[in-house]
């Protein structure tokens with residue numbers, strides 16, 4: 001079973017958080033994971049993936065133009081029926097990362113993906129729309145993105 005983590009990242013925060021989520025998914029046996037910049041995607045691996053985690057920096061309280069362009073241009077990639085989860089990085093708690101995730105959810109629904117965050121249903125840590133990291137990787141909170149990844153891995157395995 002394969003899971004792809006796709007991110008946009010200029011200064012590296014979103015890539016770093018993706019690597020931690022990857023480690024969390026790796027806690028679940030039998031899942032192969034690739035963490036890929038949207039500019040260098042292994043299309044065959046993505047096509048075979050049952051789950052896709054999208055990571056975006058927050059730009060002007062939204063996702064990035066790069067991310068939107070990738071989604072606009074990815075009509076040759078079949079995302080239908082795969083499980084989608086989201087995370088965002090931002091400089092400020094009030095900087096609009098939730099809105100960035102909501103914009104991605106809006107677009108991903110159109111691709112026919114199934115959306116999952118675990119939400120508040122699994123207890124603490126509550127991860128509402130997706131994981132959000134403020135100011136890059138926060139050493140005091142490696143656990144939350146790891147648990148987020150593990151929850152995604154478990155759900156992908158349960159569903160597929």
Ligand SMILES: Cc1cc2nc3c(=O)[nH]c(=O)nc-3n(C[C@H](O)[C@H](O)[C@H](O)COP(=O)(O)O)c2cc1C
Pocket residue numbers: 008009010011012013014015057058059060061062089090091092093094095096097135136
């Ligand atoms: C053009 C631009 C716009 C940004 N707008 C916001 C914003 O609205 N809110 C916020 O919290 N951070 C904002 N940031 C900060 C980035 O979201 C943050 O540094 C992010 O972690 C960068 O991700 P990266 O290191 O993967 O490129 C902005 C950064 C840039 C370059």
